[in-house]
Amino acid sequence: MAVWRVLTDPRLLPKLTPLLSRIDATEDDDGIWWRWHLVQIAVLGVGIKPVFTERMTFTEGKRIEFTHTPPPGVTEWAGAEGHYALTDAEPGADGAPATHLEISLSLHVDMPLSRLAAPVVTRTMQTTMDMTGDRFSANLLRHLHARER
Secondary structure, three states: OHHHHHHOOOOOHHHHOOOEEEEEEEEEOOEEEEEEEEOOEEEOOEEEOOEEEEEEEEEOOOEEEEEEOOOOOOOOOEEEEEEEEEEEEOOOOOOOOEEEEEEEEEEEEOOOOOHHHHHHHHHHHHHHHHHHHHHHHHHHHHHHOOOOO
């Protein structure tokens, strides 16, 4: 499944995902770890460049789960929780196979700002995440030579 191959490729995902500069992938006896490196993000004049470690769980062809799991003794000021779920969809009019992709993502960032700034920071981050999701979706479809239904 082409969508699965893209979502499990830590070298390709940063090319399709705005704000993501690279992913360092490692595997050991305890699991698979992806360390996500984001580009610098500025909110209310404060610039941050989040880096966070996610434990990745892959259910072949069906689901990818990620949970923020920093290495022992390391404090990370950002992290993500969520999943990608893939299901077969009705073939298109041309008979080509189709996949439904559901993405659930929660990002948390601890920023050095007053709690009074929280409403503005939340709105700014929500807008940024929405635009990032829209651009990722468009980039993924373009990469797969597919269209949204």
